[in-house]
Amino acid sequence: MIRHVLGIRQLEVREIEHLLELGTDFKKRIVEGRSVPEIKQKVVGMLFFENSTRTRVSFEQAAYYLGMKTANFSSAGSSMSKGETLKDTILTLRHERLDGLVMRHRMSGAATLAARFFGGPVVNAGDGQHEHPTQALGDALTILERKGRIEGLSVAIVGDVEHSRVARSNAWLLSKMGADIRFVGPRTLMPDTMTMLPGKVCHDLPTGIAGADVIICLRLQRERMLDGLFSSVGEYASMYQINRETLAFARPDCLVMHPGPINRGVELDDPAADSDQSAINAQVENGIFVRMACLYWAFGQEGMGKNFPQAIAAAKAVSKPKGKVKA
């Protein structure tokens, strides 16, 4: 069975849970040095039309652990730079007999288009400002490990929500799993109408993170200043930086997360980024295991992730009302 991982928005809660189970299972096996089931004889194309280091390496690692072969592409030097359309590139790769695609593209919806024309599974590694599902899955796994649950948590997503695929994927995932989402940031970096995204909007940082269990900081792109959306990095930091002072508004055990790369001194100061509350390094590591889960699931493999991990089971036991947001 072929499945795509295009966005968290289209996934059902049980599918998300299954991917997190798989991720947990893979992590356990690899940390303990045990073997993992391999997806042999399969080649996955790594199509990174937009620069990426961490996501690309993470997918390479995931494919390596699963015994898959990867074929690498970048837009520079490919036929795309010779004017080939994305559809034709995808059709070509299909007939090169690639079995699956991992794709990063600067345009929202590009992975959806690829899935329409490619015969095999497509995993979205970030499409424009739309979704970055594997980042959200890695973040969710990190939260589960550190908090033991997602349901009932208060999660503040802070920063440039408008231009962030990480914000969208995380909001969908965590809200589907029963967390309470708040989007925090200046009005100029927030979409005009948020009624189709799951979360409340708050422009004031102390109010927005009050009592939060998790804070997810978003990267501030410097070109937003040039677009006139914000006056200066200094002004942003003075209003929205997560530091010791502002962290006092959140819960004392509040988890601090960031998808990276961090602008130190802007979204986060050094103490906040490096404290015990920070889960930034764990996010990176867990990214590998959920990407393994996505490849495994997308390729229709069966057998793993049957044992509900202890952390999730425990969280279920103390759970409050189920599923606040329906897909």
Next chain:
Amino acid sequence: MRILLKGGRILDPSQELDIAGSLLIENDQVVAFGPGLNDASADDVYDCHGLWITPGLVDPHVHLREPGDPHKETIATGTQAAAAGGYTTICCMPNTNPPLDSPSLVDFILDRSASPGSGGVFVAPVGALTKGMDGKQLSDLFALKRAGIVAASDEGFPIQDSMVMTKAMEFCFQLDLPIMAHCEDESLSRGGSMNEGAMSAMLGLKGIHRSAEEIAVMRNCLLSLHTRCQLHVMRVSTWGAVEMIRQAKYLDAPVTCEVSPLHFTFTEEAIGEFDTNFKALPPLRTRIDIDLLLEALNDGTIDCIASDHSPHASHEVDVPFEEAPFGSVGLESTVGVTLTRLTHTGVLSPLETVRKLSTTPARILRLEAGTLKPGETPVAQVTVIDPDLEWTLDRNKSFSKSRNTAFHGMHLKGKPVLTFCGSEIYRDALFGNHRFVEA
């Protein structure tokens, strides 16, 4: 040659006529119509029982893509699609390559549209308002008008500089030439690909705020009010734009406007998972906009309906949403969608429907069309519409070269079945053979 359209419902808004009757075409001219007309000496008789007999439809806004983009559409295929859509006169837009800014290009279009391979409809060219549609220097509008343009427009490249627009309006007023304006403040819309709203926020697409349209509509209406230049606002989409036009009309500015079926049918949510067939300019808006567009159609604030036929090849449409071109083909769907969405729902009476599809666009652009009065059009322009015919739109059954339609698979009620422009130029397969008696 005497052709009798027998026993239909004659709807002619130019004469406020809604009667049961027959219509006689002799030597390519309408010679008589009315009840009790039963010419036994007619050569061909079309049984129009249960059908509407209307003036040939007039489309003020069509992209024929020639010269420049014959892979999308040609004058031949576009005019054939027009005939099949019930149109006998269409206005073609100047955003060709090169843009329609010289008299020789006007000649080319008029020649090509009159050639035997074409659909047999009249093509009324709209000239570029500025040279190369660059928004800076006016085209040779006097020469273009003499060559045959019926209006001037920079279409999808609207003049941003208000002084240039003022001078354009002053000169067009002097020439008695209407300006058709696509209204968009590009400083607000740049880079956007859909309505700025809940859906763009969810899909992570840069939005086009409604103010981009409304500010430009307001500016152009004010300039029209002050220069007295006739302004036709193309494809309004927001309730705010409608409100600006309502105010302009109240102030007696010479302003008219059109709407396309896309905008009164679909909301931004139709885009779903990045479906580029629903990428429109202005973008598809929201439910409240549609509700108020319907109200404005009903009360007459919106003067007419334009197909905004915008053909694009499939390789141009099967791309990421932001890269896709704007627009949808519409010549063969506009009547069906209009009857389904407006007439059968009671928004427009049959007579008002025909007025918005024929008589009013002809009046706005001073075309010899939109009426059944004998002698008022160069040749008979008559369309027969079956208002109750139920059919499903199939993009593969089209005369257009392109397949980019937002209406594919839509179940519709109402279809043009016969088109006469002089002689018969289109007869639909669904116009039953038993209805036609050849002498």
